[in-house]
Amino acid sequence: MDEIQKKKILIVEDDLSLLRGLVDKFIREGFAVFSANNGIEGLSSAFATHPDIILLDIVMAQMDGITMLQKLREKDAWGKAVPVIFLTNLSPDSDRIIAEITQDEPAFYLVKSDFLLSDVVAKVRECLAGKEKK
Amino acid sequence: METENFDQYKAYTNTRLDGLMPVFAKAAVGDFSADVDIPETNDKFTKLYMGIQIMLDVIRAQTQELQGFNKGLEAQILEQTNVLRKQNALLRTILHSIGDGIMVTDTNGVPTMLNPTARRFLHVSSDEYNKEAWNTASGLFLPDGSTPFPPDALPLTRALRGENVGGVELFIKNESVPYGIHVLVTATPLRDDTEKLIGSVILFRDISVYKQLEVELKNYTTELEEKVRERTTELEQYLGVLHQEEAKEKALLESIGDGVIATDQDLNILFVNQAAEQMLNMPASALIGRPFLEVLPAQDEKGNLIPESERPLWIAATSQKSISRTYYYVRGDGSRFPVAVTVSPVLLGGSVTGIVNTFRDITKDIEIDHAKNELVSLVSHQLRTPPTGIKWYTGMLLAEEVGPLTEDQRSYLKEIAYNNQRMIDVVNTVLNVSRLELGTFKIEPVPTDVTKLADDVLSELAVQINHKGLTIERDIPASLPIINIDPALVRMVLQNLLFNAVKYTPEEGKVTFQMEVLGPELSFRVADTGYGIPAADQEKIFTKLFRAQNARFIDSSGTGLGLYIVKRIVDEVGGRVRFESMEGKGTTFFVTIPIEEKHSVQS
Numbered sequence: 001m002d003e004i005q006k007k008k009i010l011i012v013e014d015d016l017s018l019l020r021g022l023v024d025k026f027i028r029e030g031f032a033v034f035s036a037n038n039g040i041e042g043l044s045s046a047f048a049t050h051p052d053i054i055l056l057d058i059v060m061a062q063m064d065g066i067t068m069l070q071k072l073r074e075k076d077a078w079g080k081a082v083p084v085i086f087l088t089n090l091s092p093d094s095d096r097i098i099a100e101i102t103q104d105e106p107a108f109y110l111v112k113s114d115f116l117l118s119d120v121v122a123k124v125r126e127c128l129a130g131k132e133k134k
Numbered sequence: 135m136e137t138e139n140f141d142q143y144k145a146y147t148n149t150r151l152d153g154l155m156p157v158f159a160k161a162a163v164g165d166f167s168a169d170v171d172i173p174e175t176n177d178k179f180t181k182l183y184m185g186i187q188i189m190l191d192v193i194r195a196q197t198q199e200l201q202g203f204n205k206g207l208e209a210q211i212l213e214q215t216n217v218l219r220k221q222n223a224l225l226r227t228i229l230h231s232i233g234d235g236i237m238v239t240d241t242n243g244v245p246t247m248l249n250p251t252a253r254r255f256l257h258v259s260s261d262e263y264n265k266e267a268w269n270t271a272s273g274l275f276l277p278d279g280s281t282p283f284p285p286d287a288l289p290l291t292r293a294l295r296g297e298n299v300g301g302v303e304l305f306i307k308n309e310s311v312p313y314g315i316h317v318l319v320t321a322t323p324l325r326d327d328t329e330k331l332i333g334s335v336i337l338f339r340d341i342s343v344y345k346q347l348e349v350e351l352k353n354y355t356t357e358l359e360e361k362v363r364e365r366t367t368e369l370e371q372y373l374g375v376l377h378q379e380e381a382k383e384k385a386l387l388e389s390i391g392d393g394v395i396a397t398d399q400d401l402n403i404l405f406v407n408q409a410a411e412q413m414l415n416m417p418a419s420a421l422i423g424r425p426f427l428e429v430l431p432a433q434d435e436k437g438n439l440i441p442e443s444e445r446p447l448w449i450a451a452t453s454q455k456s457i458s459r460t461y462y463y464v465r466g467d468g469s470r471f472p473v474a475v476t477v478s479p480v481l482l483g484g485s486v487t488g489i490v491n492t493f494r495d496i497t498k499d500i501e502i503d504h505a506k507n508e509l510v511s512l513v514s515h516q517l518r519t520p521p522t523g524i525k526w527y528t529g530m531l532l533a534e535e536v537g538p539l540t541e542d543q544r545s546y547l548k549e550i551a552y553n554n555q556r557m558i559d560v561v562n563t564v565l566n567v568s569r570l571e572l573g574t575f576k577i578e579p580v581p582t583d584v585t586k587l588a589d590d591v592l593s594e595l596a597v598q599i600n601h602k603g604l605t606i607e608r609d610i611p612a613s614l615p616i617i618n619i620d621p622a623l624v625r626m627v628l629q630n631l632l633f634n635a636v637k638y639t640p641e642e643g644k645v646t647f648q649m650e651v652l653g654p655e656l657s658f659r660v661a662d663t664g665y666g667i668p669a670a671d672q673e674k675i676f677t678k679l680f681r682a683q684n685a686r687f688i689d690s691s692g693t694g695l696g697l698y699i700v701k702r703i704v705d706e707v708g709g710r711v712r713f714e715s716m717e718g719k720g721t722t723f724f725v726t727i728p729i730e731e732k733h734s735v736q737s
Contacts, residue, residue: 059515089522091569094511112522
């Protein structure tokens with residue numbers, strides 16, 4: 001339990017209400033939580049704090065989640081390896097999204113409205129336990 | 135012997151010569167039968183006598199020969215005469231029985247022989263020949279029946295001049311032949327063996343019957359011509375109408391906004407309408423007669439050339455079925471544009487006689503589609519966000535993560551969560567319909583555990599099932615293999631059908647779910663003991679936004695999209711869906727989904 005409590009999670013989400021729910025939940029679950037409101041903030045936070053896993057929204061102002069993931073993966077070895085879960089309300093229909101999934105391999109693509117927060121936590125734990133980078 | 139005197143010699147000579155007198159006397163009258171009496175003396179007179187006897191013998195012999203020869207000749211002559219007599223008899227018979235009239239005249243035109251037919255024609259009795267020369271006979275007219283035949287031109291006259299005359303028509307009418315007959319006359323000069331003209335032979339044939347037929351034929355022909363004229367006029371009118379129709383159709387074809395190209399059964403271009411010319415930027419003259427597949431290559435989105443055997447034109451020609459596709463046509467200058475193509479074979483008597491290809495430039499359509507896509511994505515994204523917030527917070531509250539709840543608080547929170555979920559479901563449904571229609575769904579078959587899939591869906595409905603006290607009969611073989619199907623799409627089908635079964639079955643009812651793999655297909659059956667679909671509504675049950683009358687009555691909040699989604703998905707993957715239903719008894723849906731061999735297929 002202590003081990004897991006020290007896990008760092010970066011949550012990149014522009015909707016403040018949803019962000020608060022996520023942050024509260026993960027803190028309660030014993031994570032060290034960092035947050036950002038857009039892709040630019042998210043990148044600098046990621047490289048500064050090196051979280052164990054990143055929850056990434058897609059539709060955001062200034063820099064969206066897809067661009068951020070691209071830049072993350074391009075940057076360095078750590079950026080290439082860190083597990084990322086797309087947490088979005090966009091269905092994975094566009095060619096752009098599919099291309100990104102294929103290229104930069106997020107661990108999961110979750111449509112927010114399909115899941116409770118506890119489901120999201122379970123996915124995060126699954127990811128960290130398997131250390132999957134899918 | 136020496137003579138004493140001349141008188142003795144004279145008397146001796148006379149005596150010897152007298153012996154010949156009887157022979158000479160007989161010979162003078164042609165009788166050579168007497169022999170010479172040859173004396174016994176052996177003097178010159180004896181030699182004379184012997185000589186004469188020899189002559190007599192020779193004469194006799196030759197006479198006999200001649201007589202024999204004569205007899206032979208006589209026999210021959212007799213024979214020839216018989217033959218000639220027979221021939222003559224034959225000729226007479228022929229002459230008598232011949233159907234044509236034969237008349238022989240002398241050089242003055244006076245008849246010397248008329249055969250029975252001629253006599254019959256001319257009403258002449260056998261005893262009496264009309265002695266009047268025929269070339270002066272009255273009653274000979276031209277075929278018109280009234281103009282007298284010019285005597286100089288009469289066949290008889292001409293024949294007597296040495297001319298061979300054939301086939302002249304005459305009309306004969308006189309006291310002997312009061313009703314008149316039409317005859318066809320042939321006249322030839324008659325010559326002896328020195329080629330001297332000795333008369334003429336006239337042959338004439340009664341052609342009255344033929345003349346009659348000729349008249350009738352003429353009338354008939356006139357009538358026919360009249361009828362033909364009438365018909366021709368009718369036909370011309372009809373053709374005129376047809377031409378008008380054709381012109382209208384042509385104008386119609388030309389004004390169709392879609393390109394229309396027609397080919398023959400060998401896929402050579404026969405017709406190109408104006409719209410096609412404009413879209414392809416090529417004049418019809420450059421296209422007609424050329425092979426369609428050659429002058430108009432097609433590409434997929436990525437620019438790959440589509441092979442001939444996959445072109446709709448080819449497929450329509452070989453399968454005899456209509457086919458629609460979208461891809462890109464490549465113009466002569468290399469530029470390309472997206473088209474929606476429909477190709478239909480023209481069938482005549484069971485075989486393909488031509489193909490009609492209509493196509494539409496869908497550049498605009500694609501732009502609109504893209505815009506729609508964007509809109510749908512954006513809108514659904516926006517619509518999902520607030521309910522996500524509600525879902526998460528109510529979730530945490532219900533889990534008592536921020537404090538305990540009273541029963542009522544729990545209960546009310548559940549209501550909030552329930553309604554919120556309904557809203558999320560509606561957005562998802564509408565989004566799915568939109569994705570199905572825009573074709574954004576890409577069918578991706580992956581190895582799937584369908585048993586788990588089905589059980590997942592059933593567990594989602596567990597709360598509802600318990601709430602209504604429904605019995606679930608689950609019939610799935612234990613060892614169902616992992617199969618290649620698109621799990622997202624199959625899940626949607628199962629969800630919609632099972633959800634409906636649960637929703638439209640009253641309390642204490644029963645829902646049966648049966649699934650199996652049969653050969654290359656996944657097959658399942660969802661049956662309920664519910665309200666059923668009224669017969670009048672069954673036809674439309676798969677149409678978008680349609681709700682059966684009783685369904686509206688049972689639950690006012692349904693979207694009418696569930697079965698539409700099921701049908702769309704099943705159609706897209708190439709499966710089949712059908713149902714049986716009786717109002718008040720229940721409904722059963724049967725679905726088959728093909729299992730893919732290939733790993734992934736684009737929709």
